[in-house]
Amino acid sequence: MPNIKSAKKRVLTSAKKQESNNVIEQRTKTSVKKFIKEVEAGNTENTAEKLNIAIKNIDKAADSGLMHKNKAARQKSRLMKMKNKMEETK
Numbered sequence: 001m002p003n004i005k006s007a008k009k010r011v012l013t014s015a016k017k018q019e020s021n022n023v024i025e026q027r028t029k030t031s032v033k034k035f036i037k038e039v040e041a042g043n044t045e046n047t048a049e050k051l052n053i054a055i056k057n058i059d060k061a062a063d064s065g066l067m068h069k070n071k072a073a074r075q076k077s078r079l080m081k082m083k084n085k086m087e088e089t090k
Helices: 005-041 044-063 069-089
Strands: none
Touching (some): 005 044, 005 069, 044 069
16 A cells, blocks of 8 residues: 555545446446347347447447547447348348
């Protein structure tokens, strides 16, 4: 544990930020997994809703700096391709 007051504060603030980042990251991963699960099940009515939620969470992660903007764009593109491919086969 640090002895200097500013270092103690830094430990506390970084712990808060880490907790916040973990929440955003887990929410993003969960929403993407839920979307993929819907695509694999072939539920066309639920996939649009799940896709919007996943894209919103990916954008939040990119805006907060947790994810690079190019990685966010790549993930969104892959999710859109999955949805479009599923709709083509139906």
